[in-house]
Amino acid sequence: MHVRKTLNPFYNQVNDMRDEDKTKNQLLSELRELRHKNSELEGKEISLKQGEGELIETKNHLDNIIESSLDGIVVGDSTGNIVRVNRSFLQMIGYQPDEVYGKHVMELSITEEGVYKSTTGESVTVDEEFFNDARKATHEKLLKEGKVANWETYYLRKDRKIVPVEMNLTFIYNEEEEVTGSVGIVRDITERKRVTASLKKSEQKYHNLIELASAGILVAENDTITQVNKTAEEIYGYGKDELIGQSPSVLSPEKYKEHHRKILLDILTSGKADKMIFEEEGLRKDGSLVPIEISFTLEVEKENMIIAVVRDISERRKAEEERSRLLDELKDKNKELEQLVYIASHDLRSPLVNVQGFSNELEQAFKYVQSILFHSEDVSERVKETLAPTLNEDIPEAIHYILTSIAKMDSLLAGLLRLSRLGRAALNIKSLNMDRIVGDITKSFEYQAKEAGVTLKVEPLPPCRGDETQINQVFSNLIDNALKYRKPSRPGIIAIGGSRENGNAVYYVEDDGIGIAPEHQNKIYELFHRLDPKATQGEGLGLAITRRILDRHTGKIWVKSEQGKGSTFFVSLPAN
Numbered sequence: 001m002h003v004r005k006t007l008n009p010f011y012n013q014v015n016d017m018r019d020e021d022k023t024k025n026q027l028l029s030e031l032r033e034l035r036h037k038n039s040e041l042e043g044k045e046i047s048l049k050q051g052e053g054e055l056i057e058t059k060n061h062l063d064n065i066i067e068s069s070l071d072g073i074v075v076g077d078s079t080g081n082i083v084r085v086n087r088s089f090l091q092m093i094g095y096q097p098d099e100v101y102g103k104h105v106m107e108l109s110i111t112e113e114g115v116y117k118s119t120t121g122e123s124v125t126v127d128e129e130f131f132n133d134a135r136k137a138t139h140e141k142l143l144k145e146g147k148v149a150n151w152e153t154y155y156l157r158k159d160r161k162i163v164p165v166e167m168n169l170t171f172i173y174n175e176e177e178e179v180t181g182s183v184g185i186v187r188d189i190t191e192r193k194r195v196t197a198s199l200k201k202s203e204q205k206y207h208n209l210i211e212l213a214s215a216g217i218l219v220a221e222n223d224t225i226t227q228v229n230k231t232a233e234e235i236y237g238y239g240k241d242e243l244i245g246q247s248p249s250v251l252s253p254e255k256y257k258e259h260h261r262k263i264l265l266d267i268l269t270s271g272k273a274d275k276m277i278f279e280e281e282g283l284r285k286d287g288s289l290v291p292i293e294i295s296f297t298l299e300v301e302k303e304n305m306i307i308a309v310v311r312d313i314s315e316r317r318k319a320e321e322e323r324s325r326l327l328d329e330l331k332d333k334n335k336e337l338e339q340l341v342y343i344a345s346h347d348l349r350s351p352l353v354n355v356q357g358f359s360n361e362l363e364q365a366f367k368y369v370q371s372i373l374f375h376s377e378d379v380s381e382r383v384k385e386t387l388a389p390t391l392n393e394d395i396p397e398a399i400h401y402i403l404t405s406i407a408k409m410d411s412l413l414a415g416l417l418r419l420s421r422l423g424r425a426a427l428n429i430k431s432l433n434m435d436r437i438v439g440d441i442t443k444s445f446e447y448q449a450k451e452a453g454v455t456l457k458v459e460p461l462p463p464c465r466g467d468e469t470q471i472n473q474v475f476s477n478l479i480d481n482a483l484k485y486r487k488p489s490r491p492g493i494i495a496i497g498g499s500r501e502n503g504n505a506v507y508y509v510e511d512d513g514i515g516i517a518p519e520h521q522n523k524i525y526e527l528f529h530r531l532d533p534k535a536t537q538g539e540g541l542g543l544a545i546t547r548r549i550l551d552r553h554t555g556k557i558w559v560k561s562e563q564g565k566g567s568t569f570f571v572s573l574p575a576n
Contacts, residue, residue, distance in 0.1 A: 069088055073089060077181050094159055150169075164193045167185075168186075210229045216234075221305045224247065248260075252282070278295070293310070352410055373387060432466055434463055441479060445483065482511035485567075505572070507570070508569065515564050525543045550571065
């Protein structure tokens with residue numbers, strides 16, 4: 001008993017120690033748990049700091065995107081009031097940031113009804129109170145319609161000018177589908193509006209040009225007529241409403257449809273046709289045919305759009321038929337005239353030869369009579385004196401005039417005969433070496449030129465096509481005229497040259513002679529016209545024959561001249 005009492009304190013101490021160990025273990029366990037939780041908290045704190053950094057980085061990135069955007073950006077709160085804008089938006093509306101923050105996102109916009117003077121860029125007057133209510137109503141309507149809205153409107157700048165804009169508004173919602181804000185993308189469409197207006201104006205101008213065109217114009221797309229002008233209505237006898245929606249084939253007679261089909265197929269596949277303009281007949285509404293000229297064009301911007309330009313050539317056909325009739329008539333008349341000239345020049349020469357022959361006999365007979373009268377002793381001196389004026393002057397003068405006129409008439413008839421033969425002569429067209437031909441001609445004139453004190457200068461000449469005999473006559477006539485109409489008071493120069501021009505060989509014969517007065521320059525090609533009949537010989541047919549020859553060669557002749565200083569004749573002939 002005593003021992004037990006003695007050991008009790010020891011037992012109690014042991015128990016107390018056991019309780020202390022238990023508490024210590026518990027504390028260690030709790031400490032370990034706290035350390036674990038602390039580690040977790042430290043990890044979360046690091047993650048939170050990293051997330052915060054990333055969030056700041058993202059925000060900065062978004063800020064840079066917003067500020068660098070060329071479009072205006074407007075951020076609104078849940079009530080639609082502006083809480084942020086970017087630089088482009090401020091430049092667009094002309095305000096400073098503190099002047100727009102707190103305003104409703106719709107407050108700066110203005111509808112067309114609110115613009116009393118609606119031309120873009122001009123000052124405007126606005127009923128602010130009325131349209132503030134209208135803007136808010138519009139905002140409420142957008143909220144009901146959906147999360148994204150897109151429309152065109154106008155913004156009123158601080159300087160009271162309007163700017164047309166395209167607005168794209170996106171609403172931001174929370175998990176409870178409540179609006180917490182909005183983001184608006186605003187794009188200035190002034191240039192787009194200008195281009196659209198310009199395009200509309202151009203289209204109207206294009207439409208007016210089509211409507212006012214003297215030719216008929218039809219536009220077809222996918223084998224369906226989509227546009228017709230007034231002239232086309234008149235040509236085909238249809239109204240515009242009757243043609244639009246129809247196939248173009250309703251305007252073509254059956255014999256042309258296959259031809260048109262091939263043309264259109266060729267245009268659509270290659271973008272062009274072998275022959276772009278055709279003359280044919282169009283089918284009118286009443287079934288009659290109208291002669292037309294038609295061309296097809298592929299619209300470059302639309303692959304299946306064909307534009308047809310149609311002209312009514314009824315009057316042209318009538319004119320061509322009349323022209324053909326007149327040409328045939330003129331051809332017959334020319335033939336008759338040539339025959340008449342030939343017959344006149346040929347048949348008149350026979351009696352002229354008789355007149356000439358008998359005049360020569362009369363002259364010989366007169367000389368015989370004259371010798372008898374003046375040398376016979378049977379005739380008194382008084383009779384001789386009385387007959388002397390008649391025998392020595394009157395009759396010889398009359399016979400001289402008769403013979404001179406006969407020679408003149410013979411020369412004229414020979415010229416007419418030559419001219420008539422020229423019209424009937426067949427042409428032997430070939431390539432001509434003009435250096436050789438003109439060289440031979442100038443050699444034949446060397447003696448005359450030397451006697452007249454004239455120098456002939458010939459430059460290298462381009463070849464041409466023509467009849468050698470007749471072209472030889474052309475240049476012979478021109479050189480002969482230059483020699484005839486030289487200025488005797490000074491040594492003369494005749495220069496001959498040429499060049500190629502626009503597919504033709506153009507030659508010139510230049511002299512420094514007496515020249516041609518302006519009033520005579522259009523007459524020198526007439527039959528028998530001579531500048532100075534007394535001073536020069538010839539029948540006045542040289543230039544008339546020259547022009548006739550060149551007409552037959554589809555050539556031309558013209559002159560540049562100044563009286564007293566000389567003349568230059570130009571001749572144009574087809575080149576090789």
